[in-house]
Amino acid sequence: MSSIIDGLKPELVWKHFEDITKIPRPSKHEERILEYLKNFANSRSFEMREDSTGNIVVLRPGSGGGENAPIVIIQSHVDMVCEKNRDSDHDFMKDPLQLYIEDGWLKAEGTTLGADNGIGVAAAMALLDMPDTVELPPLECLFTVDEETGLTGAFALSGEIIKGRTMLNLDTEDWGEICIGCAGGGDSSIYLPIGYKKAPSDFLSFQLSVEGLRGGHSGVDIHEERGNAVVFLSSILSALQSIDCRLVSIQGGDKHNAIPREAFATILISPEAVSEVQTIVSNREKSLQKEFGSMEKNMKVILSGLEDSPDENLTEESQSRIIGLLRTLPHGVLKYSHDVEDLVETSNNLASVKINGGKINVICSTRSSIADALESQRERIAIMSNAYGAEIEQDEAYPGWAPNVNSPILETTTKIYSEILNGKPNICAIHAGLECGVIGEKVDGMDMISFGPTIKGPHSPDERVEISSVDKFWDLLLKILKELSKK
Template sequence: MASAVSGLEPSALWNNFAALSLIPRPSKQEEQVLAWLQEFATSRELEWQQDETGNIVMRRPGSGGGESAPMVVIQSHVDMVCEKNSDVEHDFTSDPISLLRDGEWLTADGTTLGADNGIGVATALALLEMKEDAKLPPLECLFTVDEETGLTGAFALDAALLQGRTMLNLDTEEWGAICIGCAGGGDSQISLPVSYEGAPSDFLSFQLAVEGLKGGHSGVDIHEYRANAIVLLASVLVPLAEMGTRIVSVQGGDKTNAIPREVFATLLLPPEAMADAQIAVAERTESLRREYGTLEKGMRVSLMGLEDAPPECLSAKAQGNLLGLLRTLPHGALKYSHTIPGLVETSNNLASVAPVDGNYLVVCSSRSSIMEALEDIRLRIASMAKMCDAITTRTGTYPGWQPNPDSPVLKRLKRIYAAQLGEEPEVGAIHAGLECGVIGERAPGMDMVSFGPTITGAHSPDERVEISSVEKFWDLLLELLAELAEA
């Protein structure tokens, strides 16, 4: 695996990333990587602390003339989104990530790469390993847990751990962009009661599958109008239901912050409707291909026969409620910002559907930079659910991060970027949740910016990091820290 990063600069950063990729670190299951970080700190005789949630802070004294400078917080999260292609066997709780170099990009073999936010973690570790005469201010590197499934680490952060009041978040995924604000958000968990009845004895059993979609981050990529597998499946089910098709089960999507890439439904079809069903699926598939064009080149919609006939299916009422709910719930960018051109203001991701404990659980992840708009879309979702006899529970609400264009660290970073690159950086906000919003509430007065190298396809097996942008990002970070060492 080390060969995938051999010869890449900065070598310390890449070597740390390769080492990190050997260690399983799914969200909410970070025990192994936290133990590894503790060993990293102990073996290098670094001062470190850990709070009850698992968040770790490692400190390095200032050096190279920066001994008396104010403390700077370097922040990243240790967990990663665990997604793989359906034909890949990989256990994220035990298997290492297999790194592959593809020209100017580093990617993984059929799984998420974990560059989000492993590159940030590796960067912090490389800073902590720098020579004793490096020009650096005092650093405290904050490694948070469970960012990807609820910002849990940030919410439960013991703010007493942090001494610094300038923070550099390393979780932005576009080189040349400096983030100074983010959306707030929250989930809506819809519990739909269902009943079952005996399956018609002469009906044929089939699986309807939607696969091969791009997926991606439900905030950062939502403006690209990538296809949602659940939305597509529901649209295919409509003509089938009109032919008397009965639904046995529907399941797809498993991450609230990922656009669903695949979904599967087990169906029972009347024998006399088989030919028409095949034609309807083919026609709807062709219509979807025209709609999404080259955006979803890998799209596959299939209707395949099954040998075993299930003994029961959803009742007519339950089937109508489930299909009506999936067809009604919004998905995608719902409104754009009036103040920041091109920025999605409000969105919703129809994230998952699955049978759970005798009911169907449908989960939506909503985001908005306007908290009133977030409240409105969640109320609308609850109203839609109620019309289908479902109950909605709100979870995972998190605050946004209000931009501060007069931020002192932002002014320094913009000036250094322009001097190094000969052009101005793009300063703005993103339509996704960053820990900055939560940490800013936990540690009032924190001056924050977020930046990083280019990462595409985050939260999907297409995730990759641009190698050249990592070195540029590192050089920019070192120059900023050298200047902060003089403060």
Template sequence: MKIDQLEPKTVWNNFSRLNAVPRPSKKEEQVIAFMLDFGKGLGLETFSDETGNVIIRKPATSGMEDRKMVILQSHLDMVHQKNTDTKFDFDNEGIEMYIDGDWVRAKGTTLGADNGMGVAAIMTILESESIKHPAIEALFTIDEETGMTGAFGLEGGVLKGDILLNLDTEEDDEIDIGCAGGIDVTATRRYHLKRATHSDIGLQITVNGLNGGHSGMDIHRGLGNANKIMNRLLYLGLPYHMRISSLEGGGLRNAIPRESISHINLGKNHEAAFRNEFTALSEAILNEFKIQEPNLKISLEKAKPAKLVMGLGAQGKLIKTIYGALNGVYAMSAAIDDLVETSNNIARVQVKDGQIKIGCLTRSSVESAKMDLAHALRSVFELGGFEVDFKGEYPGWNPNPDSEILKVVVEKYKELFVEEPKVVACHAGLECGILGQNYPEMDMVSFGPTIKGAHSPDERVNVTSVQKFWKFLLEILEAIPKK
């Protein structure tokens, strides 16, 4: 069976059309043009703002003119992650999808169901001539995954709607009414390159096979962080006068790093002792993660020795700084059971050509706690001689349990599925908090189909769940309150 033969066919067809268009974050030119052509081709009011967000308006269907206008919102960009052995150009190729039982996956890359399924659902409503709905304002934001610049750039007064349905959550039995805010913490420093000795051998350390995942939604699962694991292995080399020549681990800040590779030089007379300790520690780490990370691989192989290496002083501070910097859950919420309140993801570590760069994403649903952890990280990095920069800050979304649309959505869920939905806040970043700054009276909820492994090549969306989500969305549109 082909993807566009799945039910609901119109939604899957639009998802396939969308996934044929390259749309990595910060490179959305092609998908913006695609969406503008889509809206104009339907004869609907269609435009983009100065930031690049696309807005398409559709009048209410007959009999629904007295209902409040609804904003249907999803983001156009997707996280671009791939397996090391996958050859794929996110800038020029469309996603290759396949059906795996009751799931749809991509071949070695992220799928883009986050947030492509939401986009596809909105497209289907816009082009339909039979779906009943109030006046619709479709908002397709850009660059959600790496800064939320689309939401930040949307000016007040552009939107006319009263209710916003964000279609960007990943469990089909949850109604989201709040999310965490975040801030990028970046640490940098220079180091002196030293000439290696002629007696050195070269070695490559590789950590791979980790699950990765969403640095907000998956941070509590105890998954392995390739940068922290690599650092434990490098720490072994300090007594043996190991010298790092390069280090590359992780990628995007909102993805838990799956891979890290380092190249080191080591004196020949230290190799046997180092290998013994390396083997012992590797086995211990594999045992620690045998449940969460059954595919974790750690290897030590011969490589060409480097001519230039990092100085010992900077190297020691780098390794000890990463050891001391928190990764994972910092605090759980006291207000909501089982919700992570504050966390940090050491997402990227790069050592190359005399420059060190460490990138983190710190999240919290409590603003003061977010900055507390950010300052704690700053302190650790500055003790290691790093310069620290805070950027990309975005606010959380404060829950409103008395929301009118929340009551409508909850009642409709119970009516359709004969069970209570979970009304939750999430540790991921949603655009609702940012949009609410310029539209403080907007009534907002978020929901979506079940998506697993977002931000990793294991990303997959559940077919049955998409059917449930679609039915739910259509019923909500018919139940929108009167003006």
């Protein structure tokens, strides 16, 4: 039976990647992919270690002359961000991904692809499947859980299950780059109590929606100043405050680390105000298109009538507070680094809003490469939230990863990368969370870098991986390990 990956190189990496795209693996629901990896290791008689969180280490002895070399850790995370287009009926808890190729890129129909970090997982599995004649050092293939919702697996990692002190993280998303540092970050969960009152019987019910935005990763894409559907929707609702318009419900965004692509509100409008509301909405759409048109070419602002009219709407005070809070909370780049050109230092993603019980829940995800700056911004978010009568919960921030320009593994990788590229790779730090920062704090003396193939649109249904870059990434990985097997 033919497959979409037939003929793609390297065959072993693509085979494993296709296999894992058939296995549901949302964050916090990794039990099936973990079972698959355990069966994979057991069927090949590899030693395996596991901690109480679910992180797995599969051990492959050195081979081809690398038997006595120092252990190298190959690290990837098994979970994926599950985002889909509104018209998709894909069920991430049970359905396999539907893959297709377009213009040299592998994609999934209407959903995230999970190349972040499925390609890394597949590459680790391919290494485990290498013949004994291949020159490799002893490997500890570390598969972590729940990276995408807070680096849970890395935070809870037992240092006892890994012995190596050189680590290759396979979660960077640009071929030609070596990542040697990353931002830290932390979430803020804001809970605003709301009240309801009886809705006017003659008011008409409408859905106001912002749709078709690009979304994307709240770290690596934040500098592009893409539109945020929650921000756009709240700006329109704010413009409607002076009109007899009642807010019933609001929802937008989903994942803390994804820029919201869609947002929706149910509103009630007095019959005599409908025309004025339509004009304001139309004008706001034109204004947003003028401001973001080249970036958000598919953006739509839609006001559509609803058949059923709700019995209740938010009180004036609740409506004013939620709109005010959403208009006050920051979104986007807050500061660029003074030391590294074009590096975002601090940012905030206004990630989601939804009604949960008698409260409106707003999630913000803040990132910074400076720990004090991170906590300062989270303090500001708490003060803003409290000013509107909201409660706030802030989880422990995860640490950034401070660059080590004198790293031995960086020197080795740069040399090999330069030979492949016929030029220098881009050595960089990224404005996103990598597990390296957490693992480096837990395990003393860890020497690490991160690299990978080119992946665009992570955390959105536009996610895609450049097929040709996977072959080059695999070649680089094998050459690095061959060099390390001689140490």
